[in-house]
Amino acid sequence: MSAGGAFGGNRGVRPVPPEKGVFPLDHLHECDLEKKDYLACLKSTGAQSEKCRMFSKKYLECRMGRNLMAKQDMSELGFSDADVVVTPSEEKHKLQSPASDSKERK
Amino acid sequence: MLMLLMECHGSLFLRRERVKVKPGESALAFYTAENRSSAPITGVSTYNVAPMKAAIYFNKIQCFCFEEQTLLPGEQIDMPVFFYIDPEFETDPKMDGVNNIVLSYTFFKVKE
Numbered sequence A: 001m002s003a004g005g006a007f008g009g010n011r012g013v014r015p016v017p018p019e020k021g022v023f024p025l026d027h028l029h030e031c032d033l034e035k036k037d038y039l040a041c042l043k044s045t046g047a048q049s050e051k052c053r054m055f056s057k058k059y060l061e062c063r064m065g066r067n068l069m070a071k072q073d074m075s076e077l078g079f080s081d082a083d084v085v086v087t088p089s090e091e092k093h094k095l096q097s098p099a100s101d102s103k104e105r106k
Numbered sequence B: 001m002l003m004l005l006m007e008c009h010g011s012l013f014l015r016r017e018r019v020k021v022k023p024g025e026s027a028l029a030f031y032t033a034e035n036r037s038s039a040p041i042t043g044v045s046t047y048n049v050a051p052m053k054a055a056i057y058f059n060k061i062q063c064f065c066f067e068e069q070t071l072l073p074g075e076q077i078d079m080p081v082f083f084y085i086d087p088e089f090e091t092d093p094k095m096d097g098v099n100n101i102v103l104s105y106t107f108f109k110v111k112e
Helices: A032-044 A049-065 A088-096 B052-057 B087-091
Strands: B002-009 B018-021 B027-034 B041-050 B058-063 B069-071 B076-085 B100-109
Touching: A032 A049, A032 B027, A032 B076, A049 B018, A049 B027, A049 B076, B018 B027, B027 B100, B041 B052, B041 B058, B052 B058, B052 B087, B076 B100
Parallel strands: B002 B100
Antiparallel strands: B002 B018, B027 B076, B041 B069, B041 B100, B058 B076
């Protein structure tokens, strides 16, 4: 499969466009907080994305709310209702101190 | 679990990150780009997956790539990629020993 040349990338596999399109750049940094929460979670879990799904979901929801991403059902993007911050009180705790939430995570 | 290392090239200063992902689960990863020049930079990004044999299992749901994007002088911007590794990755014997996948982006400047 050495179809090369597109975009100058001639390393074999032809680049494939994303399934659901392109993110416009967040020039106004409108979703920085959600991004930072997600990255803080990654840091505290040793970069395990499955443990931070609620934060990536919030980030994508932020984008959708600000026209930085086409609105779609989160289930279409692989999220379930289980991908939420655990309890309201824990959520409040997380919002106050996003980097210190590893107590209930293995 | 796979590690997804990210790199980037081109005229932008960029940072490398690492994300551990499970095949079949959608995941979000961020690149950060900074235009350290004194002029706007407009370009298009394309990606490369290594090892090449793993590329068929790498699926981008949404990304910043493929369309022209402009960074103003001094601007720092996040460039997210939302993706998943096809679950069939786990059952392909050719993928044995592939524990790290490197996703690289190259940013090609567009002449205006």
